[in-house]
Amino acid sequence: MxxxxxxxxxxxxxxxxxxxxxxxxxxxxxxxxxxxxxxxxxxxxxxxxxLLPLILLYAFYVIILFTSYVASLLLHIWKKKNNLPEDIDKSWDLTRRGAAYFVDKVGRILHGYEVIGMENLPEGPGIIIYYHGAIVIDYPFLVARMYIEKGKAIHSVVHNYICHLPGIQLLLKMTGCKNFSRDECVKILKEGHSLGIAPGGLRELNFSDEFYNLLWGNHIGFAKVALEAKVPIIPIFTENVREVCRTIGKIWLTKWLYNNVAPLVLPTYGGFPVKLRTHIGEPIPYDPNITAKELAQKTKAAIENLRDKYQERPGNILRALLARFEKCHKDN
Known part of the structure; x- marks a missing residue:
């Protein structure tokens, strides 16, 4: 980038x-x-x-979109040159591994990215639930690291508007990103794959802040999927992800527009090379005697516990930058 x-x-x-x-x-x-x-x-x-301030505020999204189109173009060239099939199968493993190593290297260089608790990942399928920062930059780093160390290709639920962007469909397919329906999520899990979901979505992206409040509303769909597929939920939280970028424009008007008119993506500023460290919590096992609402609350509490243990609040950009010089992570 x-x-x-x-x-x-x-x-x-x-x-x-x-x-x-x-x-x-x-x-x-x-x-x-x-x-x-x-x-x-x-x-x-x-x-x-x-108009310059407005253009600059959305420049981060423009760069990400441009990068996505370049990556997709390179994938099409690679696919054509190597006669790879349209459907993503094992013949794409070399391409996936190369992309994973590249993304992982970017994470290490830009953010000194670390993963703590990789041993908590189950061998079988599970649903990874994560906090949604202003820019979802930590989750791709985690997916790449999991593929490198565990050989696990993660499917990810993304917003529907991303799926309708023309020209990046091959990139989305190779990375397993789609606005999966509930039935598709259950099928993916029953086939032995893992699934990544951010229940807060755009609301959390826009209106959470340096206090890292989880804004899930009444979203319990992921819990229903976990119960139907009989898989565990793995809570994760990334230190300082809110210090990479910050959103602006969190006023009553934008909140009203988001709730009553259409989903918004507020402008951001930042791109700071702060320290990022993802903590993987202990899996929440499948329990047939728990309701979806109770499971969602239990998952939310697990992520909040990780946040309270590892994230100093309110987040501070300078402190997060200085954390790049720490030699080891804090256990408490």
Missing amino acids: VSLFILIYGMAAAAASSAPEEGTLTLFTHMLKNMIGFDYLEEYLSYKWL
Whole structure:
């Protein structure tokens, strides 16, 4: 991601250096004026700086989307070159492993990423439940580490709008990401695979903060799936994930719009290379005598316990950056 940003910046700088003295914006203005006869276009564009903060705030999402399209393009080229099938099967294992090593290396370099409690992962299927940060950056690192160390390919439930983005379907298929239905989730688990879910979803992304409050509402679907598939739930929590990026715009209007009009993705700022350390809690075993609501509450309490034990609240960006220099994690 960083290299892509550097590449984009370099291309922009090269273009700017080769432009005439009047500047590319002025030249572009004159071209548009000649084409559409808009005499006040130059005056209008002089207010472009008013839009710059908004553009910068959503730049993180643009970079992620651009990176996804580049990765998907490379996968299509690799698939064509190696005559790989459309369906993701064992012939894709080498590609998956290479991608996992790359993602893991990025996590180690950018965030000194660590996983504590890998021994708590069951050998069989299970549902991994995690806290949803402003940017879901810790979970892909965990998935990559699990594939490298355990050989477990994790399926992940993602928001429906991601699944409808054109051009990245192959990337989503290879990484096992989809807005799976309840029946599909049960089938995946019964086939022996594991599943990752963030019950807080976009609400937690937008409206949680440095106090790391879990905003699950009445979401108990994951508990119903676990009971139907008869699998354990594995709670996880990542230290400092909220210090990587922070959301802004958490006001009554955006909350009302989110609840009553349509899901929103609030702008973010950050991209700080803070220390990330994922803690895997003890599995919550299948219990036929517990209700889905009780299981959801038990899972939420387990993640809150991990948070309270390992996360100093409120989170602090400077403290999270300094944690990169710690030699070992704190057990209490």
